[in-house]
Amino acid sequence: MDIEEELRIIKRNVVDILPGLEELRKRLQEARQQARPLKIKYGADPTAPDIHLGHTITLSKLREFQDLGHIVQFIIGDFTAMIGDPSGRNEVRKPLSEESIRKNASTYQEQIFKILDKKRTELHFNSEWFGKMSLKDTLKMASYYTVARVLERAEFKERFKKKQEISLLEFIYPLLQGYDSVMLGNDIEIGGTDQTFNLLVGRDLQRDYGKKEQIILTLPLLVGTDGIRKMSKSYGNYIGITELPLEIYGKTMSIPDELIFPYMELLTSISDEKINNMKKDVRDEKMNPKDAKAFLANEIVKRYHGISEAAKAGNEFDKIFKKRELPSEIPSRKYEKEKVWIIDVLVNEGLAKNKTEANRLISQGAVELDGKTITSPDFDILMDSEHVLKVGKRRFLKIKGE
RNA sequence: GGGGAGGUGCCCGAGCGGUUAAAGGGAACGGGCUGUAAACCCGUUAGCCGUAGUGCUUUCGAAGGUUCGAAUCCUUCUCUCCCCA
Numbered sequence: 001m002d003i004e005e006e007l008r009i010i011k012r013n014v015v016d017i018l019p020g021l022e023e024l025r026k027r028l029q030e031a032r033q034q035a036r037p038l039k040i041k042y043g044a045d046p047t048a049p050d051i052h053l054g055h056t057i058t059l060s061k062l063r064e065f066q067d068l069g070h071i072v073q074f075i076i077g078d079f080t081a082m083i084g085d086p087s088g089r090n091e092v093r094k095p096l097s098e099e100s101i102r103k104n105a106s107t108y109q110e111q112i113f114k115i116l117d118k119k120r121t122e123l124h125f126n127s128e129w130f131g132k133m134s135l136k137d138t139l140k141m142a143s144y145y146t147v148a149r150v151l152e153r154a155e156f157k158e159r160f161k162k163k164q165e166i167s168l169l170e171f172i173y174p175l176l177q178g179y180d181s182v183m184l185g186n187d188i189e190i191g192g193t194d195q196t197f198n199l200l201v202g203r204d205l206q207r208d209y210g211k212k213e214q215i216i217l218t219l220p221l222l223v224g225t226d227g228i229r230k231m232s233k234s235y236g237n238y239i240g241i242t243e244l245p246l247e248i249y250g251k252t253m254s255i256p257d258e259l260i261f262p263y264m265e266l267l268t269s270i271s272d273e274k275i276n277n278m279k280k281d282v283r284d285e286k287m288n289p290k291d292a293k294a295f296l297a298n299e300i301v302k303r304y305h306g307i308s309e310a311a312k313a314g315n316e317f318d319k320i321f322k323k324r325e326l327p328s329e330i331p332s333r334k335y336e337k338e339k340v341w342i343i344d345v346l347v348n349e350g351l352a353k354n355k356t357e358a359n360r361l362i363s364q365g366a367v368e369l370d371g372k373t374i375t376s377p378d379f380d381i382l383m384d385s386e387h388v389l390k391v392g393k394r395r396f397l398k399i400k401g402e
Numbered sequence: 403g404g405g406g407a408g409g410u411g412c413c414c415g416a417g418c419g420g421u422u423a424a425a426g427g428g429a430a431c432g433g434g435c436u437g438u439a440a441a442c443c444c445g446u447u448a449g450c451c452g453u454a455g456u457g458c459u460u461u462c463g464a465a466g467g468u469u470c471g472a473a474u475c476c477u478u479c480u481c482u483c484c485c486c487a
Contacts, residue, residue: 254439
């Protein structure tokens with residue numbers, strides 16, 4: 001493949017290349033001459049084991065590198081997680097136990113290979129080297145960086161100005177992440193735009209340790225389904241790649257309209273041309289945004305569950321929300337009693353979190369039995385035949401007697 | 403070490419002796435409408451009582467106290483932030 005073509009693929013969706021495109025081109029050429037693959041580093045934090053669409057932007061980029069013949073160094077920050085990861089919030093995150101880290105890490109491994117090519121992936125844990133590091137080595141590492149440099153980091157600058165707490169550990173954190181690069185000797189490191197500073201530290205440290213400096217690729221952060229904050233499990237605005245097809249489809253259908261095209265660009269392999277055409281059609285009102293969204297939802301489900309599951313999810317969604325019919329599969333539950341109080345059913349089956357909520361749902365007209373709205377909580381379901389209970393628009397349950 | 407500010411419901415944040423289960427916003431849930439679980443509008447959001455009341459219990463960092471009555475006042479403890487050294 002032509003090197004320019006390779007660069008074109010690499011550049012797609014990338015926000016920034018540091019120090020610049022030229023360096024990247026040079027590194028590619030160099031690797032070709034030496035007939036070696038490039039090593040691409042990506043660090044993951046084992047605190048949130050469920051991979052969601054936000055992660056897939058970077059993972060897909062890694063996969064592209066693999067398909068171009070390069071090697072991915074996937075590093076799990078098990079050591080740093082053990083001492084607590086302070087990144088992000090204004091609050092220091094609790095350190096994780098060794099056990100939960102191990103569990104999270106293995107979940108990670110299962111999930112990343114839905115996207116990455118196992119044969120072209122090296123897996124590393126940073127406890128491999130940090131576990132053995134002496135205080136002397138640590139201090140040496142710390143000596144390479146200055147307080148002023150660390151304060152350059154946008155987030156620190158902000159918090160420093162607002163006089164919020166910054167722990168010493170947080171200060172060192174970027175160094176730890178950077179030291180991973182020193183140990184791995186990677187050519188490129190990729191991460192979200194929020195990681196820019198940390199990635200740059202890696203570059204600096206590699207130089208300080210006399211290694212070749214990594215080239216940095218930053219990728220956009222994905223806005224979550226709420227349309228406001230970045231996608232994150234802790235904000236509950238995420239779509240996980242291991243979720244059920246209908247869940248993924250439905251959640252995608254619930255994103256604000258403005259997110260339709262950004263999602264298409266970042267999360268699917270739909271061609272730019274096709275995306276632009278759709279954009280235009282929606283703008284000219286030739287296409288209903290809902291249909292563009294349905295197309296997107298289908299693409300996403302297809303990617304993680306295959307084409308037939310995607311079609312099924314789409315039909316199912318229309319059935320429930322457009323035609324207001326019953327879904328084709330409804331969980332069912334047996335009761336041995338002759339009759340059961342509606343409130344008890346709602347609570348027992350997890351359709352309401354307590355009796356107060358069950359009462360509220362009924363008074364709001366959210367509960368239907370066999371298509372009829374239940375108006376009073378003073379109601380028993382007779383277990384003479386099978387009944388279909390519907391709560392809200394999307395929760396269904398079949399109940400029957402023995 | 404000295405001084406100051408503060409910890410309120412899922413989150414943010416008002417309240418600073420009764421009318422406070424606690425304003426407002428966010429989020430979630432429900433309803434309406436629709437093009438969808440978009441947007442918009444409306445409602446609900448401590449728990450309990452077979453449904454109902456001017457009902458009962460629990461909640462404002464923790465524990466005590468003052469008072470007919472406290473998230474609001476006092477004491478002690480605890481945690482956080484800021485300033486000075």
